[in-house]
Amino acid sequence: MVRPRLGETLAEERRLPDEVARFIADHITSVEQLEILLLLRGAPDDAWTARAICEALRTSEQSVIRRLADLEASGLVASRPGSKVPVYRYAPATPSLDEGVARLSAAYTELRYKVLDSIFSNPISDLHVYAEGFRFRKDRDG
Secondary structure (H helix, E strand, C coil), X not given: CCCCCCCXXXXXXXXXXXXXXXXXXXXXXXXXXXXXXXXXXXXCCCCEEHHHHHHHHCCCHHHHHHHHHHHHHCCCEEECCCCCCCEEEECCCCHHHHHHHHHHHHHHHHCHHHXXXXXXXXXXXXXXXXXXXXXCCCCCCC
């Protein structure tokens, strides 16, 4: 039997399940994106605006809008068409995506630092951060 070293807890010995690590690699590019997904999952019948999400998570509205677009493209959330201000809700496109989010949520509760480590070590996450530095923004002066 392997015993934890001094200062280690049982959770530190546990590995992140492979299917959760794969789900993160395939669908999650940032901690903010994960927090948005879990917020919407926690209230699946509610419709959220980017501003409401921004206020709930205390983050940038523009960043939330980008993360929502990524989540929608991944089939994890859906926007309601035809409304003046887009509203979003948790709406996985397939049962397997819903199961993946459920596993991810459980892992985030039990092995938070392992999930965070997986997100930060995800090469796609690094590419998104790098690409953000090259986004062109319109000058306020024109």
